[in-house]
Amino acid sequence: MRLRGFLVGLIAAATMLVAPPLSAPPMSAAAPAPPLSGLTDAVAGRLVLADAVAASKWASGAAIDDPAREQVVLDTVSQLAVDRNLDPAYVRNVFRDQIEASKTVQRGLFALWELPGQAAPPATPDLGPVRAAINEFNVAIVDELAASRNVVTTLRCPPELAVSNARSAAGAGFDPLHVAALAQAGASVCAVSTGSS
Numbered sequence: 001m002r003l004r005g006f007l008v009g010l011i012a013a014a015t016m017l018v019a020p021p022l023s024a025p026p027m028s029a030a031a032p033a034p035p036l037s038g039l040t041d042a043v044a045g046r047l048v049l050a051d052a053v054a055a056s057k058w059a060s061g062a063a064i065d066d067p068a069r070e071q072v073v074l075d076t077v078s079q080l081a082v083d084r085n086l087d088p089a090y091v092r093n094v095f096r097d098q099i100e101a102s103k104t105v106q107r108g109l110f111a112l113w114e115l116p117g118q119a120a121p122p123a124t125p126d127l128g129p130v131r132a133a134i135n136e137f138n139v140a141i142v143d144e145l146a147a148s149r150n151v152v153t154t155l156r157c158p159p160e161l162a163v164s165n166a167r168s169a170a171g172a173g174f175d176p177l178h179v180a181a182l183a184q185a186g187a188s189v190c191a192v193s194t195g196s197s
Contacts, residue, residue, distance in 0.1 A: 035151050036164035036189075039144035043185045044168040046098060046137035047178055050105035052130045055123035057106065058113060064106045069131075070099050076135075077142055084146040091142060093188040098141070101185035108177040145189070157190035 057064060074092050081091035113120045151157055165186060169179045 034160060034164040034167060036144075036148055036157075036160050037167055039141065039148055039189070040161070040164040040168035040182070040186070041171070042137050042140040042144055043098065043101075044172045044174070044178075044182055046134060046141065047101060047105060047174075047181055047185060048172060049130055049134050049137070050102040050181070051109065051121075052123070053102065053127065054106040054109040055121050056125060056127050056130070058110060058120045059123040060125055064103050064110070073099065073134075073138065077138055080139060080142040081145075084142060086142070086146055086149070090188070090191055091145065094141070094145065095138070097185050097187045097189075098138075101181040104181045104184055105177060108181075152189055152191055161186050161189055 054064075056062070074095055077091050077095045078088040081088040109120070112118055145152065151160055165182050169182055172178070174182065
């Protein structure tokens, strides 16, 4: 557990160090994307949706934790893992991190909106379209884990993940809360083995 915490901290610190300033010009189209950029772009896209989820929950008074919905997500991605010859336990761990990262964003936004002079953005009570988009990102994340198995099972993974996180965070215009959540979401990505046993 301490090693996992160390890796999360290392990836978060590296992300902060190598992320270009938000005012920097966009990367050249000719520059090759880092190997895990498809994965981190999908994770970042999923995290962006946490803002809409937070606004909806704030407006409705719903709890941030939703164990029933979380179980549906974990069961679904476990089946997606089996379909792609990935270890379902590995994919479940990755998605537990996705869920916790989303809740980190939601809690951070709730804390912000509680401050004097701050207000939550307008929200729609219907989370159906947002959840449909989250489901699409879930499939994309599992697909990217399958496509990246030759990276995530090696010692190249932590530095590659840090570089890809930085690129995705900059591309999404993430603030420190979302940068930290992006690092949290990738805590279980680097693994010794992802193949089905």
